[in-house]
Amino acid sequence: MVKLYALNVLYKGLHSGVWLKSSYDLQTIGFFQRGSVQEFMGFVSKTIVERTQTATRQSVKEGEYMCHVFVRGDNLAGVVISNHEYPHRVAHTLLTKVLDDFASKVPANVWPTATENSIDFHDLPVYLSKYQNPHEADPMTKIQDEIEETKIILHQTIGAVLERGEKLDDLVMKSESLSMQSKAFYKTARKTNSCCSYVG
Amino acid sequence: MLQEDFYPAAEKILSDILHIIKNDHTLTVVEIIPSLSNTNKSPIHREERSLGLESWCVQPVYCHAYKCVSDIRKRSRKNIDCGKLNSLLIGVLLINPEVTTFWNMRKDLLNNAKIDPHFELRFCSLVLSRKPKCSDVYAHRKWVLQKIMKRNHDDKCELLLNEMALCEIAADRYSNNYHAWTHRLWCLHQGMQINQKQFLIRELNWSHAWIQKHVSDYSGFFYRQQVLSCLSEYLQVENDDFVFDWFSSVDKAFNELCSSQQICSTVDAPLPLKLIFNELNLNSQMVGDFEAHEALWYHRRFNLYLFKKYLPAAYDREFSSNSEFGHTREGVPSEKNKKIESLGAQLRSGLISYENLFLKQYKSGKIDAATEKYSSRHQQWLTRCFQLNTLSSM
Numbered sequence: 001m002v003k004l005y006a007l008n009v010l011y012k013g014l015h016s017g018v019w020l021k022s023s024y025d026l027q028t029i030g031f032f033q034r035g036s037v038q039e040f041m042g043f044v045s046k047t048i049v050e051r052t053q054t055a056t057r058q059s060v061k062e063g064e065y066m067c068h069v070f071v072r073g074d075n076l077a078g079v080v081i082s083n084h085e086y087p088h089r090v091a092h093t094l095l096t097k098v099l100d101d102f103a104s105k106v107p108a109n110v111w112p113t114a115t116e117n118s119i120d121f122h123d124l125p126v127y128l129s130k131y132q133n134p135h136e137a138d139p140m141t142k143i144q145d146e147i148e149e150t151k152i153i154l155h156q157t158i159g160a161v162l163e164r165g166e167k168l169d170d171l172v173m174k175s176e177s178l179s180m181q182s183k184a185f186y187k188t189a190r191k192t193n194s195c196c197s198y199v200g
Numbered sequence: 201m202l203q204e205d206f207y208p209a210a211e212k213i214l215s216d217i218l219h220i221i222k223n224d225h226t227l228t229v230v231e232i233i234p235s236l237s238n239t240n241k242s243p244i245h246r247e248e249r250s251l252g253l254e255s256w257c258v259q260p261v262y263c264h265a266y267k268c269v270s271d272i273r274k275r276s277r278k279n280i281d282c283g284k285l286n287s288l289l290i291g292v293l294l295i296n297p298e299v300t301t302f303w304n305m306r307k308d309l310l311n312n313a314k315i316d317p318h319f320e321l322r323f324c325s326l327v328l329s330r331k332p333k334c335s336d337v338y339a340h341r342k343w344v345l346q347k348i349m350k351r352n353h354d355d356k357c358e359l360l361l362n363e364m365a366l367c368e369i370a371a372d373r374y375s376n377n378y379h380a381w382t383h384r385l386w387c388l389h390q391g392m393q394i395n396q397k398q399f400l401i402r403e404l405n406w407s408h409a410w411i412q413k414h415v416s417d418y419s420g421f422f423y424r425q426q427v428l429s430c431l432s433e434y435l436q437v438e439n440d441d442f443v444f445d446w447f448s449s450v451d452k453a454f455n456e457l458c459s460s461q462q463i464c465s466t467v468d469a470p471l472p473l474k475l476i477f478n479e480l481n482l483n484s485q486m487v488g489d490f491e492a493h494e495a496l497w498y499h500r501r502f503n504l505y506l507f508k509k510y511l512p513a514a515y516d517r518e519f520s521s522n523s524e525f526g527h528t529r530e531g532v533p534s535e536k537n538k539k540i541e542s543l544g545a546q547l548r549s550g551l552i553s554y555e556n557l558f559l560k561q562y563k564s565g566k567i568d569a570a571t572e573k574y575s576s577r578h579q580q581w582l583t584r585c586f587q588l589n590t591l592s593s594m
Contacts, residue, residue, distance in 0.1 A: 001372060002413050002490075028372075031250040032231045085415050087490050135412075135489050184234040188255070 003028065005065070006081040007094070007128045008045045009102050011111040012071050017049040019116050021102070023124035025132070036182035043177055044158065045079040051161050052077070059088050060155045070095040076103055076111060090134040092152060098127055210264040213257060216244050217294065218287040220251060221323060227251055229329040230294060232258060251326075258295055265292040269302060282314040290323060297327045303340045310344065320344050325366050332370035335379045342386065357394060363387045368410070371420065381419045385426060392430070400434060403427045408482070415486060418495040425502050428479060432472035432510060454478060458550060469547060472510040479503050484558050492570035497578055504585065507551060512544035548586070555582055
């Protein structure tokens, strides 16, 4: 399905990513898995931002999901999680637009130390629902042309983004942001090779 | 040993599941929740419209239920406790629906009026929420539907619409879900026997929304192609006012397209062609919006093939043996026939220049490698299909 699941804004700090704002649309995911899927998407967003160089765009494929990340020159970072049918260019257009909007409303000096609750920026859910239909969000062809020029790096798995010697399984098991329940979901999904959703 | 210890607990879990399914009509989803350990609490959770089953209980409950059902099958059929058999079958099929024998045992219960067929439909849809592509469930469901439809004619339409909603969810869960789409097609054919026009138009509109949300699911495109074929056939025969009302928007788009291709006599174009041209236009837009999806290009081929089929010259040739419609007995084309043939040629060349214009967008070096590949394949196909020799130079 052409679908956006998550839209997150982070700051890429020296040692780790800082959460600035997040929003999710997980209505299509089963009730009992929804919480874990959300936790996992947050975990992946942060991990990928931390491993993306400043002033770079990447699109990472993982199963049926696509994770698009853009870290700007000033280390403000955005992540979109969609399914594989969602057009990549539109996802990156969305990131450009959201980060510009965010930077104009939240001053740069608070980014490194902010927390999600302290930030007064509530437009992410609006963007998320508007961009569910990529055709609706068309009238910004100009930005799209610019994006075509800067290259988007495409990776076939999350593994390709991780640093040498790192493994996703280890990162998941070590993570403190994931609950035991989510780790159990992850294990089952790995076993059945079915990604986060529809364990069975 | 283990199973014997577990016996009362398994019975309790099974009867709880049956109880919930029976009494809660809002329930739509069953999920298995991965759990870390057996915490000595009930493994059944009931939230929002979902029934959750903790994973630790799955294996013992299944083994217990399977063993009991097998025992019942072996024993004489006289003293069967149908209520108990029902709850056992529900447990075993909810966990693993791929056992045809157990579905057949449920058919027995239905035939003896031990289960309500509408309850059975609800149960099947719960199984599909977990296993959306299980063919046994669809086969059983079809059997139940036929049983209900035989009995009662009034709610047939509503029943079919309910089926279609179910297929939508199943197809969304699992892409290229052959069994769900086959079931939907079967429902469409049933519906067309009741009200052909209404069902075709409804499905045309529905699949329009669907393909835009599932751009790489060819099963969905195939279904739409079936609808388009049926509707084209229908439009060729029927010419009622309704068709023209509904077609005013299609007409407008078609006329705009024709004027851009310098085709003048658009009014006479057969209705199916207008419908297909409209679909082609939608496809052009989608190829632009969603880069590199092969399904879109194959759907385009189908549209062109259908267009070719309904070109006026083509069906003229088909009917030419009936002299009143086509050629006169001497083999000289009649006046009317000449007119049709010239319209056909005009539409054909209009279509080809439309295709060339479309393909031009996907030739420059700016596009991705996959799209470039698809567009050059499309060009080759076009040359073969319409027997064009001059196209490659354009």
